Amino acid sequence: MSLKESPVSDLYLTEFSEPATPIGSLIDWTQFANCKGKTKLFFAPKAERPQARERREAKAKSLCNNCTVQETCKEFARNNHEYGLWGGENEEERHLAGYTIAAPIGVRSRALRTAS
Numbered sequence: 001m002s003l004k005e006s007p008v009s010d011l012y013l014t015e016f017s018e019p020a021t022p023i024g025s026l027i028d029w030t031q032f033a034n035c036k037g038k039t040k041l042f043f044a045p046k047a048e049r050p051q052a053r054e055r056r057e058a059k060a061k062s063l064c065n066n067c068t069v070q071e072t073c074k075e076f077a078r079n080n081h082e083y084g085l086w087g088g089e090n091e092e093e094r095h096l097a098g099y100t101i102a103a104p105i106g107v108r109s110r111a112l113r114t115a116s
């Protein structure tokens, strides 16, 4: 940003020489989340059984599929290596899409099942 003398007065005008910030990055996309108040649906409780996980995630994904910020949410989780279900995608699905986290729960549980 630099100052520029105004042609019509003694005032100095602010000249913006920096690239504009995309408007989307100034808005808190979470305010449009369809999952407000339903956090429990999006994160696995301790010792959750696979069938219960499928039911919980199906409910969560139905909220995501009707959410206006789904793509932004998914991108955020992928780039920040989040746990839980974000943007209709669970940890295992993010992992398989190439956005690895340290220990995706689905991958761990499948490894345990095949080992036993």
Ligand code: SF4
Residues within 6 Å of the ligand: 032, 033, 034, 035, 036, 042, 063, 064, 065, 067, 068, 069, 070, 071, 073, 074, 085, 086, 087, 088
């Ligand atoms: S896409 Fe799903 S997790 Fe993301 S804000 Fe919307 S409802 Fe919540």
